[in-house]
Amino acid sequence: MTLKVGIPRALLYYYYLPLWRTFFEALGLEVVISRPTTKTILDAGLQNSGDDVCLPVRLAFGHVLDLKDRVDVLFLPRMVSIARREYICPKFLGFPDMVRHGISGLPPLIDPNLNLYRKDSLYPFFAALGRNFTSNRLAIYLAYRQAVYTQTRYVQLLEKGFFPEEALAVMYQGLTEGREPGGDGPTVAVIGHPYNIYDPYISMNLLSRLARNGVRVCSAENLPETLVREQAARLPKHLFWSLGQRMIGAAWHYLQSPGVDGIIHVASFACGPDSLTGELISREVKRRGKPFLNLTLDEHSAEAGVVTRLEAFLDMIERRQFLPARESV
């Protein structure tokens, strides 16, 4: 019987699923992904985590619970750092411990440290990870190579304009076209942490809602890493949050793109890094005067409120087309 490895559909799932999945499957393991977010999953997460923990992490608790009784081991890597001299957020550093102490009756956790703070190669991480399942070093190395190759392909799809779930569908379900080129309406950049904007339940179908209104949507993930970093390098000090780098770099790029009519910044309630990066983004937006919407999500967000604000935002963009061009911007 093959061993079942559980991967929660939460947090950095949207960045790294192909990497993990290919590696495990190449080693002959079965990968089980938690079901798409539902109210049940979120509620379970809320009940099993502390009140002051942010929504994405509480949701991740729910996804862990969804997997708990269906898998043999749970894969919860400790994501310390995914780029030189950068971290993600303290909660990613402590996530495996939070889960271990918050949920009882868990299958064994596999939580190797992924730490690229001082080095560039992912191989040591995979070597340590693979040793949990096999002692065959060659098999581990080949699985690693294959995983990195698949991940590269995934990133290429994202840069072509696909969103994570679409890109995954192209890769794993054989879909060829992904999405339509988009409507004839305005173009809006949606900037936010991947686990907030790409989870349709959490974002209340933000992306598809915009698309239904004829809006062409682009996001930070559609931009190449080098471009994003070039933009973020304009900050007075190197930003030490990788997700923040991506968001600020993308926001500043889209601010300068004449083809982008407005920017939506999505943050979760009480998000630490966002409180500062969001502030920097909104100050820059104010200077340049592009339509801007700051959406804060939490477990109490109601759909009606979000819809109203989105409509107002889209109205604002539409009206600006009829206004005489402002001189200063």
Next chain:
Amino acid sequence: MMKVTFPHMGHMWICLAAMLEYLGVEVVVPPPSSKRTLTLGARHAPEFACLPFKLNLGNFMEAAEQGADTILMAGGCGPCRFGYYAQVEHAILEDLGYNYRLVVLEPPRKHVGELLSKIKYITGHSSWWEVVRGIRFGYQKARMVDELERQAHFLRPREIHRGSTDRAFKRALQEIIAMKHPRDLPEARERVRKIMDAVAIKPRPVLRVGIVGEIFTLLEPFANHDLERRLGYLGVETDRSIYLSEWINDHLFLGLVRGLRSRREACQAAPPYLNHFVGGHGQETVGSAVIYARQGYDGVIQLLPFTCMPEIVAHSVLPGLSNKLGIPTLTITVDEQSGEAGLVTRLEAFVDLLARKKGVVV
């Protein structure tokens, strides 16, 4: 000549001002953090920025009223938000029309020269030897203040006349503040000792509580609503996981001063509850709670500003630790909305619980 200011963090201003003034730098100490400071800061800071950010910002705005034109601040390399405070605060102040020069002392990335040149920029004409003596002088003051605080923690629950410790503490603190030169140290030390020895106490059963958590809320009485004093009046002797001089020794002197508690011990005590550093003082919080439990303390209180990321991680593992080691814990989150009455009620309930568990009347 520039007028240098810096953010408040408890009694830190005493040693910073001592150091800078010894080196001939003109210093503007911001008015003590108050409701006004917080209101000013919270009005212009991002909504979800943590409390220290808001108070820092308020400090800078109030210091500007007194003529300060240069901000001296520490930096950091994450993942705690503090490492990016200075840049965002400066952007906010600029948009508000303040004209501040910003000097951030960052841990050097490439070369130690980056840091040294900034110190030189602030201290101007002083020789390196003088700079070293200035830092030493500031550190000695920090040691004295910490020693004084420790004494106050011991005396308060045992004092015969309510408030006598606090009055003595204030007078002793003035002695430390008034000291202008390292050669006055021995005499000042003697005077401080006399003042504190004069506090009348009686032996009585007390509870012992360890306070752990985020450094700013631990060290700044305004931020924690005078937690230590309140507990003292409830008959609790407190200790806390971080004192300023220990922090200086750990982070600036790289642990060179022997005989002080160090963060290393705390971090080593944290597993299996928290196996990795999480930024800020998250791992120290967990480890210190373990150490307090081992030392037979009656309870642990964790202090954190609302939305503090490292402490939220620590908070998530504290209940398990509390169960396993049999030590009651209480977590107190503070922000600009915190009220005093709510805090007092929770403290009284917690102290009652500890007293019953121990079977004493305090």
